[in-house]
Amino acid sequence: MRAxxxxxxxxxxxxxxxxxxxxxKGLAPLAVPLMTGLNFAGGSExxxxxxxxxxxHLLLIVGVTLLVNSRHLVMGAxxxxxxxxxxxxxxxxxxxxxxxxxxxxxxxxAKTSHxxxxxxxxSLRYFLGVSAGVYVSWVxxxxxxxxxxxxxxxxxxxxxxxxxxxxxxxxxxxxxxGFGAAVPWLVSLVVAAGVHLMIPGGWYVPAGAAxxxxxxxxxxxx
Amino acid sequence: MIDGWTLATIVLMGSVTxxxxxxxxxxxxxxxxxxxxxxxLEAAPGCVxxxxxxxxxxxGRVSDLIALAVTAVAxxxxxxxxxxxxxxxxxxxxxxxxx
Numbered sequence: 001m002r003a004x005x006x007x008x009x010x011x012x013x014x015x016x017x018x019x020x021x022x023x024x025k026g027l028a029p030l031a032v033p034l035m036t037g038l039n040f041a042g043g044s045e046x047x048x049x050x051x052x053x054x055x056x057h058l059l060l061i062v063g064v065t066l067l068v069n070s071r072h073l074v075m076g077a078x079x080x081x082x083x084x085x086x087x088x089x090x091x092x093x094x095x096x097x098x099x100x101x102x103x104x105x106x107x108x109x110a111k112t113s114h115x116x117x118x119x120x121x122x123s124l125r126y127f128l129g130v131s132a133g134v135y136v137s138w139v140x141x142x143x144x145x146x147x148x149x150x151x152x153x154x155x156x157x158x159x160x161x162x163x164x165x166x167x168x169x170x171x172x173x174x175x176x177x178g179f180g181a182a183v184p185w186l187v188s189l190v191v192a193a194g195v196h197l198m199i200p201g202g203w204y205v206p207a208g209a210a211x212x213x214x215x216x217x218x219x220x221x222x
Numbered sequence: 223m224i225d226g227w228t229l230a231t232i233v234l235m236g237s238v239t240x241x242x243x244x245x246x247x248x249x250x251x252x253x254x255x256x257x258x259x260x261x262x263l264e265a266a267p268g269c270v271x272x273x274x275x276x277x278x279x280x281x282g283r284v285s286d287l288i289a290l291a292v293t294a295v296a297x298x299x300x301x302x303x304x305x306x307x308x309x310x311x312x313x314x315x316x317x318x319x320x321x
Contacts (some may be wrong), residue, residue, distance in 0.1 A: 031232060055227045072246060074280060077255060
């Protein structure tokens with residue numbers, strides 16, 4: 001758990017911004033830790049809050065959550081060879097806590113301590129330690145942000161809404177794999193912007209994302 | 223209080239997210255993923271994130287476009303907190319100056 005300290009400090013401002021924005025969008029303060037505690041995947045929570053209405057568009061928000069978190073599929077697949085020595089009844093609950101940070105750190109830890117073999121190198125205790133630290137502070141600080149949100153409410157006028165694009169752009173910087181790999185993102189942006197101007201509602205998100213994913217599929221040579 | 227529809231949305235969000243967490247381990251763990259599948263799975267989250275913020279790019283306000291450009295440059299170089307502060311600060315200031 002000590003190893004996760006730098007990560008925890010980095011996530012506090014994001015958690016506060018998310019919580020504050022969520023109550024600004026009309027989520028009950030109690031719904032915020034419920035969401036971050038059950039879902040526990042920051043990128044999708046920012047996307048959900050960005051699209052939140054009262055009442056929320058269930059299919060849109062769940063669909064967007066699924067798409068943002070599709071990267072977990074890759075993460076889980078890369079982790080699988082390291083988990084073969086562990087029974088599923090331990091792995092399946094532990095995976096609930098898999099986030100970018102705990103995944104990356106546990107994998108790095110396993111690779112440094114492995115002696116030519118996958119199996120015993122992966123430390124479930126290390127993974128759970130990092131994950132638990134991230135979980136407690138994420139849920140705690142998003143809840144705190146939700147309580148502080150109404151106090152900060154009128155800052156919105158002063159450009160507070162730009163916090164969202166800022167968070168998203170930082171998240172995307174973390175996913176950056178070069179200009180070539182970013183072409184689908186550009187397509188998604190252009191299509192989403194166009195659809196937003198023409199069709200009311202939140203449908204610009206699936207439209208843009210679908211266009212971007214299609215381009216990624218076409219341009220990635222088989 | 224939390225209404226039923228909000229609760230359902232949140233519970234379903236949590237459920238699909240958990241499925242993505244165990245899905246890779248259960249379904250894909252035993253086999254090699256094609257490079258093409260990997261590329262698509264890696265591109266998808268960014269496609270969704272940029273689509274969510276797309277309206278900010280076409281708000282029709284010059285101040286917002288400049289603020290977005292400033293924020294993008296900050297995001298490429300700085301960590302989260304300074305980027306957010308620069309984003310908020312530049313948007314607030316430019317709207318004040320340019321209207």
